[in-house]
Amino acid sequence: MPLDSKRKKIIKKVGVVAGVCLAALVTYETFYWATHVYEYDARIEAKLTTLSSRVDGEIEKVYVTEGDLVKEGDLLVALKANVQRLKIKALEADLIREEAQRAKLEVEILAFEKDLTSRLATKRETIKALNIKHATIETRFELAKRNLERTRILYRKKLTSKKSFEQEQSKALIIEAEVENSAASIKVSELELEEIKASNSNLDVLKAEKKIINLNIKKLNTIKNQEEAKLTYYYVRSPINGIIDSVYKYKGEHVEEAERMILLHDKNSLWIEANVDESQLRHLEVGQRVIIDMDAYPYPFQEFNGVVTFIGSVTASEMAGDKVKSDGRSRKQTQRIPVRMKILDPPEKIAPGMLVEVNIQIYDQIWF
Known part of the structure; x- marks a missing residue:
């Protein structure tokens, strides 16, 4: 009987500790949820540059392949220009x-x-x-x-x-x-x-x-x-310092005017874009700190820091021209505002289109 009483006391203490831990966890999560704006479907964006042919002609030589680093003015593609x-x-x-x-x-x-x-x-x-x-x-x-x-x-x-x-x-x-x-x-x-x-x-x-x-x-x-x-149109040169993303045409192929040949981006122009719920708009300000988790570098092994640089002035659906109407009236839907963030400590290997999760800290904008 004394043993059962002692066991009950231990179980009671464990229960109390577990309850306190659970309450602390709930409190922490609630506080964290109230002081941060989360977005789980954000992407890394970049200024993608598509280079197209300015004349009709046959490709004489392609000087780059996917992944090459190029400098502004480097020759990428040459068309035959004898005529x-x-x-x-x-x-x-x-x-x-x-x-x-x-x-x-x-x-x-x-x-x-x-x-x-x-x-x-x-x-x-x-x-x-x-x-x-x-x-x-x-x-x-x-x-x-x-x-x-x-x-x-x-x-x-x-x-x-x-x-x-x-x-x-x-x-x-x-x-x-x-x-x-x-x-x-x-x-x-x-x-x-x-x-x-x-x-x-x-x-x-x-x-x-x-x-x-x-x-x-x-x-x-x-x-x-x-x-x-x-004549310079027959020689396609890089307009920026960047990375070759795609090569669409190769030696011997015929290209027509305005047909794309090369896709590249400036590795220094990367940013994160997230469409944030409109209900969180009042809490957001340019300059707020952001914690970034990338699928390519999963948490908790590595996370990155960022800062909010731009808050959109129009919803994502308006920019896309997507207006759903029913019986002549707009159906009420939750709207999202595009928010851009700069990565302060980007990893060495990073590419446009990668999925990320962002956690925007909004301590100073909360009203209790």
């Missing part, structure tokens, strides 16, 4: 021809300008000399006319011979003819000067031809630049 290179070479040949034609015209223009300048200067000097000569002859003619008039008066008065009078008359006639010839020579030279000036229109023609060639060269350069830019 494009030939187009550029043809344009370069056209440019060389046009530039040679322009150089030839420039030489012709320079020679023509020099010749025209020389001829104009020579003709102007000739006219200047003729004018001086003409002025001299006119002076002599005026003098001859006065001598003839004086000799005529003397001849009438019988103070000089007829022969002297006729000589003076002959001199005056000769000098008068010289005046007329001189004036005619000046006129001819002036007409020749105008003719030389008129030939300047030929220079205008040459300059117009040069302007046309310059426009052709500018046009060819523009087309060449466009074709050279298009």
Whole structure:
């Protein structure tokens, strides 16, 4: 009987201890549930970059495989570009021809300008000399006319011979003819000067031809630049530092414009996205600490730390355009708000799409 009493006391004590432990556990779980926001269906997300072909063509070589680390600017895929290179070479040949034609015209223009300048200067000097000569002859003619008039008066008065009078008359006639010839020579030279000036229109023609060639060269350069830019489309380069996730096309395959070839992501752009129940929205703030459990690194062996970086301003269903209606009215459903979290101590091996569980600590936002 004493033994049974002692056993009952032990069982009673064990029961009390078990009850206290159970109560403590329930209290702890209740407190933990009230001070944390859980989400069991979260995923690791990343900025996935899909690289597509910008031209139709055949793949010449693929330089990467899945899992490769690449840097911004690294060559990933090359398409055959022989035809494009030939187009550029043809344009370069056209440019060389046009530039040679322009150089030839420039030489012709320079020679023509020099010749025209020389001829104009020579003709102007000739006219200047003729004018001086003409002025001299006119002076002599005026003098001859006065001598003839004086000799005529003397001849009438019988103070000089007829022969002297006729000589003076002959001199005056000769000098008068010289005046007329001189004036005619000046006129001819002036007409020749105008003719030389008129030939300047030929220079205008040459300059117009040069302007046309310059426009052709500018046009060819523009087309060449466009074709050279298009040549870069045949070489697909990485726009980011990242990891190759998928290669969809391989050497020898034909691709069309906008057909995808490579998928990659920036390993430094990973984040966690969880759709949190709307009833917990009032407790969430940017900057709150997050405990992260990954299926790939199961608890309790390893857990990770994070922080809330973004709280959505629209529900996940609204972003997806999912509106369920019945009898013209929206059926009431629990909505979820997208919340993003940054992993502060990510593991070495991590990939977009991995499943995680998040535990957001909300001590300061609880109202008791």
